[in-house]
Amino acid sequence: MKQLVRSQGFGAIIGVVVMLVVFSLIDFSGWWTAQTITNVTQFTAILSFVAMGQALVIMTKEIDLSVGSVYGLAGVAFITLEPSFGVPGSLVIALVMAAFVGFLQALTVVKGHLPSMIVTLGGLFAVRGIIYVWTGGSVHNFSADARIHPVTRLFGGELFGVEAAIFWLVVAASLLGLVLWATPFGNRLLATGGSRESAESRGVRTDRVKICAFVLCSLLAGFAGILTLCNQPQTHVTLGENMELEAISAAVIGGCLLTGGRGSIIGAVLGALIVVSFRYELIALGAPSSWYVTFVGVVLIVAVIFNQKLARFLGHSV
């Protein structure tokens, strides 16, 4: 229990509990239905992949604004390359492209000593532009054969009676959680974000750690795009638009500090759950859908204040 309280995702756990209590009190019969829970968890899973990657980058004291575009690029590549390379081939190429974007941005940040906010902002526009040019502004279709391909079914639809996206989220979050808390790499990642000079003095090659974080972040965003399209195989040039902001919000609500060195995978997932749940419930309660944006803003600010106070209360430096 003491360990739970001291964990970086504790603020998000409190946030989810408060949210569930409030939603249950005001809309019990609407909120606690199989349909609502399925919908919320499925979209949470997609956002969680992007948020987990974002959390890793934020932990290294950087930020990646390009994840929405990378999500879109991987999705578009997956669908448009399928006729030439088949489902497995296009999936691999799409992931390689996503990883390459992450690698290129990371290299620019660490070798060029440039702020990641600017580099990835450039990445956001550049990649979105590539999507526009590539698709010619058109939506694209997945062939009937590709829709029933075993690989497509593995990542879309249901798996063992569970929405595939949720299943893969559990797998990915468990693996990433293990990497972060039980491997030297996780230790180096947090050390890089906590104090770069101190980490380097202990032999951590912080540049490599940051490059790994950016590549992982892009890979996760690309994988989220592929999961989405395996489930609903229709591209659109707007695929992933503004998702970077939701992912950053989810990571921050989940306990990541923009000052680096602190954060958690479970926190990012819970942050995504909060973001998606708010959108769902506000609309269900009859609020105009635009209010969601306002609420995310308010929740984000409240979460940052709460997480900082919690960290200070627990004796962490922030």
Added chain:
Amino acid sequence: MKFGNSILLSALMAATALGGIAHAQDGEKQYRFVMVSHIGSNDPNMGWLTKSMEEFEKKYPNVKTEYISTNNYSVQEHVRLLEQAISTQPDGIAVPIVSSDAFEGPLRKAIEAGIPVVAFNIPDGRPEGERIPYLTYVGGDEYLTGKKLGEYALEKAEAGEIPKPTHVVCASHDSAHQGLKARCAGMKDAMEKAGAKVDELFIGAEPATARNTLQSFLQANPDTNYIFTVAGWSSPWAWGVANEMKLDPDVDDKGVTVLTVDEGPVSIEGVRAGHVLATNSQGFWLQGYAPMEWLYWNKEFGYAPQSNILTGPVIINKDNADKWAELVRGVFGDKAYDEQNTW
């Protein structure tokens, strides 16, 4: 009657344009017309406009046409593009009046400087005398698009082919777009007369977010039995959400009925597959071609039309969808057409 006249005038113009009456001749005066559009390369409808402008250039080699647009749409960005275009002193401008207030200043200055302006796709919705003094408006009527589609659905409901509407949701991807709001308003006026409740829902343009938003609305409003998507490409999302929720969204006498807009492959194939009741054409090809033609006639002969030129709406339903599919295939090509059919 005014609507009928406008359609007649549009048809006449189309015949004139496609028939190739006028021919450019050597030594003729050179012109440069600019279309400053909100329909960017992220919108399949851009193809109609740019292709028709290419046709125009073939017919009038002494005219150079330019198409400029923005993908990340904002009114400010559109105004900036417009001001840039005006500063190059073109011989004519075609522009959708996405925001009357924002466009008034630059367009009045351009008109005062002798640059003729034709509004296309979206008119200045203010009364005559108050609106920007452009030559004419060429395009569909967004309000009528919603209204005619609503009235068509009511006809079918009366005939017992689809359920009578109880609650209609107008799913819009852009909360600031006057044209989309007008489509919803037209649908609202048609449906409320029949006693149905109508809600406008901002779903955004990102597919996962849009589906999540629409699903929560349908879950919270189980009496909703009509979905009107104000973009053709979002109709498969709406159908998919309703289908996943087991709301029977195909066109029959039960469940949910989906209506959409545009003459793109997604919309037409949705109708042909029985997923969508109806869509519409607002004559996109003409919206690219006719403004250029009027600018040319104005510069060359001083002609000025005395009323708006409506190029739609024309209802596309299961009876004429095959014919429309053939036409659109001809413009888009088989490959692009099939790729864009996301059903």
